[in-house]
Amino acid sequence: MTSNRDRRVVVTGLGATTPLGGTATETWEALLAGRSGARPMEFDWVAKYELPVTFAATIHTPPGDVLTKVETRRLDPSSQYALIAAREAWADAGKPEVDPERLGAAIGSGIGGVWTLLDQWDNLREKGPRRVYPLAVPMLMPNGPAAAVSLDLGARAGAHTTVSACASGAESMGYAIDMIRTGRADVVVAGGTEAAVHPLPIAGFAAMQALSTRNDEPEKASRPYDTGRDGFVLGEGAAVIVLESEEHARARGARIYAELASVGMSADAHHITAPEPNGSGASRAMLYAVERADLSPTDIIHINAHATSTPVGDVAEYNAIKRAFGDHTDDLTVTATKSMTGHLLGAAGALEAVITIQSIYNRLVPATINLDDQDPEIHLNVVTGEHQKLPDGDIAALNNSFGFGGHNVALAVRSI
């Protein structure tokens, strides 16, 4: 398998709107401070539908505070979040001058415009077809966020949407790497978005027993690797990065955060929702990423884990890491930032890629919170308490993302 790193892909801009902050920097600072984004949901529909889960990691900064009234009206929240994060990343990259036909957009989403779909269904049933908003279809389509970003930035090399449940955001970054490596684009704005804090997905996830029901202590509910973990905490938001060929970034003197060196992907073909217990599919994704980044497994010093805080998933990921890294597993510095951000579904992989890039750039790994009593089946060096420093010199990290459907995506990040 060839790495094709002769055309290296680097990260020059970061953007995010999350349960922890309205920007990537605010989110990073909240992570270093060990804050939780989980909070009670103050919506009348929580009681109306007698939802068994009454909290979520809701967005920190309402999009209406950032976008115009018309933008919030004409875009589904999933597109709103993506647009906010993309504009931040674009500004952070210094608004690169690039031929529009060499600029791409790749924004993944797990669910798409669920708010629009169901609001408009209500309109149809209660008021009739004439009251269905004419923009309903472009608002609810899952490629809406990619289209909104492409329109806003004038990206004409292609606008793409990867859909692989909770791996969508990471997969979009992998797609973006390929766009640059194969010469289709010089710059790609890539990430993931999700706006599914809505009663239907909550009821659905609750019905499958996937959500934590720690209603009395929302901030303690997301506890990856802890013996007391009882499911994930639903989050929402978006994270977007600006990727460029190294040549393009160097030519314009851009600040480079890190190299997004490779993506490794695989499918379990095991079960629609359950991870493969021995972790063989996920370990293959990790090893593909390592190989394509021209690294050996022992070069990886840090993993930002998928670790959603479900009883089964966290163990399966540990098994996969152990299978991929063997004895080197003990040398890995692992963190599970979903303990603070909650699980942003289709944005999760993108957000954790941003955090991994920030970790490599700042040489700091945020601590996992709520890990009071580590599951004895999971032998990982998880950062707790204080954030941990990473060494100087050339370093490399992985970010894992897995999705319902058996999708496994690992991104490799190398220091520059």
Next chain:
Amino acid sequence: MAQSEQEILEGLAEIVNEETGLDTASVEMDKSFTEDLDIDSLSMMTIVVNAEEKFGVRIPDSEVKNLKTVRDAVTFIAGAQS
């Protein structure tokens, strides 16, 4: 309950502002929806449906293409109310 043309104009300007962000003052009688106000057909349909609700009238789809200027819309709504 019929409204004056001025009242209809003001109400219509609010609807246009809500959908497009255009300043209400820019919604003047002689402005063309497409050429002056840059309103596309999707936005026009939303404005029509919101106007039906606000003014208590029915604007048939076949009529919408005839509503080229703000005055055309105000005149139609006033006629439908009386």
